[in-house]
Amino acid sequence: MTGIWSVGPHLAGSDRRGRRLDVLFWGVSLALWLFTLYFTSQYATNVPYADAWGYPELVTGLQPATLSVLWEQNNEHRVVWQTLFQLPLARYTAWNQYLAAFPAVLFLGAGNLCFLWHVSRTRPALPTLQRFLLLDTLSLWLFNFQQHEIFTWNEMACLGLPHLTVVLYSTRFRQFAEHGRGAISLGVLLVVSALCVGQGLALCVFTLLFSAVTLMVRGTLLDAHIALASLALLLMAAYFMNWHTLPYHPSALSGFHRPYDAALFLFALIGSPFAAKSMHAILTGIGILLLVAASLAVALWHDRGDTLWLLLVQYPLLVIAGIVLPVIMVGRVGFGLPQALASRYVPTAALFAATTLLLVFDTIPRSRPRLRTVLVAGLFCLTIPVWYVNYREAVVAEWTQRTQLNAYRDCVLAHQDGPESCDGSQVLPFKDRLDRYVKLLRDHRLSFFAQPPS
Numbered sequence: 001m002t003g004i005w006s007v008g009p010h011l012a013g014s015d016r017r018g019r020r021l022d023v024l025f026w027g028v029s030l031a032l033w034l035f036t037l038y039f040t041s042q043y044a045t046n047v048p049y050a051d052a053w054g055y056p057e058l059v060t061g062l063q064p065a066t067l068s069v070l071w072e073q074n075n076e077h078r079v080v081w082q083t084l085f086q087l088p089l090a091r092y093t094a095w096n097q098y099l100a101a102f103p104a105v106l107f108l109g110a111g112n113l114c115f116l117w118h119v120s121r122t123r124p125a126l127p128t129l130q131r132f133l134l135l136d137t138l139s140l141w142l143f144n145f146q147q148h149e150i151f152t153w154n155e156m157a158c159l160g161l162p163h164l165t166v167v168l169y170s171t172r173f174r175q176f177a178e179h180g181r182g183a184i185s186l187g188v189l190l191v192v193s194a195l196c197v198g199q200g201l202a203l204c205v206f207t208l209l210f211s212a213v214t215l216m217v218r219g220t221l222l223d224a225h226i227a228l229a230s231l232a233l234l235l236m237a238a239y240f241m242n243w244h245t246l247p248y249h250p251s252a253l254s255g256f257h258r259p260y261d262a263a264l265f266l267f268a269l270i271g272s273p274f275a276a277k278s279m280h281a282i283l284t285g286i287g288i289l290l291l292v293a294a295s296l297a298v299a300l301w302h303d304r305g306d307t308l309w310l311l312l313v314q315y316p317l318l319v320i321a322g323i324v325l326p327v328i329m330v331g332r333v334g335f336g337l338p339q340a341l342a343s344r345y346v347p348t349a350a351l352f353a354a355t356t357l358l359l360v361f362d363t364i365p366r367s368r369p370r371l372r373t374v375l376v377a378g379l380f381c382l383t384i385p386v387w388y389v390n391y392r393e394a395v396v397a398e399w400t401q402r403t404q405l406n407a408y409r410d411c412v413l414a415h416q417d418g419p420e421s422c423d424g425s426q427v428l429p430f431k432d433r434l435d436r437y438v439k440l441l442r443d444h445r446l447s448f449f450a451q452p453p454s
């Protein structure tokens with residue numbers, strides 16, 4: 001494949017040098033992943049929180065685990081894997097919500113490491129300094145602490161899984177796009193992602209978009225392309241069968257009625273990995289989009305009509321994340337601008353920013369190595385203090401959250417006959433529902449009733 005974004009060949013000597021350098025690089029990224037696991041071990045707690053309170057009837061057996069229960073709509077999602085996860089968690093750990101916080105971190109970390117490994121493998125000939133700065137900057141972006149809620153909230157038990165599937169899909173996609181190989185593995189990833197959360201359907205949308213663009217640019221589709229596109233279309237049709245709107249959610253059309261608010265929401269969403277304040281996130285998001293636009297303009301000048309096809313093949317993750325973020329905006333803009341900074345959306349925004357950096361880096365001509373070095377060195381120096389500030393803010397937020405949840409737990413354990421007297425406002429469900437479910441957990445000795453407070 002030719003084009004301005006084409007990566008260099010895999011040379012044996014470069015591969016050997018790359019493996020030696022990766023010892024240092026993987027030490028940084030693995031240390032960051034282990035640090036997120038340590039953060040989880042310190043701030044997760046065995047108290048159900050928010051959406052986790054939707055499962056007490058299921059885990060106690062009052063609600064049978066039927067196919068209709070697994071497939072039922074949860075807000076705007078079909079959370080099949082999340083619901084299935086509750087059953088072994090209840091059976092083998094007494095529905096321990098402390099342990100439930102770890103899968104998301106494990107999946108999220110695995111997805112980030114897969115992304116970084118792919119970057120390293122496809123760019124083996126980079127000079128030593130550029131390679132080190134690029135990979136470690138990406139590591140700090142992906143393992144940022146703006147997403148700290150995912151590290152500790154037990155309702156996020158399987159939210160890391162779609163992150164992993166999206167990364168795996170993107171790393172395998174180029175071989176499929178060019179040669180039609182790997183359609184089965186991509187099909188499996190389509191199914192897994194769609195059954196995690198609604199945003200997983202972005203892989204289906206991307207697959208259909210690729211097929212349409214390929215048909216326009218190449219004039220024909222491989223059999224594997226047709227088969228995967230058919231599966232994507234079938235999944236989307238099944239997903240929205242018997243779909244119903246939610247009366248307590250803002251209209252998905254609110255973004256069209258208020259385009260200015262929708263644009264600010266999208267900018268903040270894109271910049272959320274780097275800023276905890278709305279205005280800073282908006283400015284950062286605008287900057288990232290300007291970099292994408294500039295890189296696409298350069299590519300369009302060189303590759304003309306093939307630009308979109310090359311973008312889909314060589315940077316699928318940029319397009320996939322670029323589909324997910326506007327979808328989130330459409331569904332959430334009615335909740336107000338602060339919703340754009342919610343931790344659960346940060347991993348997708350971080351992948352978008354990381355792929356943008358790769359796009360800009362690859363667009364800079366190889367004849368200008370000094371310019372590449374200045375770019376990644378400047379970003380690396382800016383990233384370190386931002387990462388630290390986000391970490392300190394995450395510590396305060398999670399310490400406060402853990403303290404409030406544990407205070408409620410201790411109160412309930414001290415007043416088991418009358419948990420209604422305990423303030424559960426920080427646990428999020430409505431009061432009557434919360435009191436009923438707490439008594440249900442008490443009667444079945446689940447969650448924090450199964451063991452003394454730690």
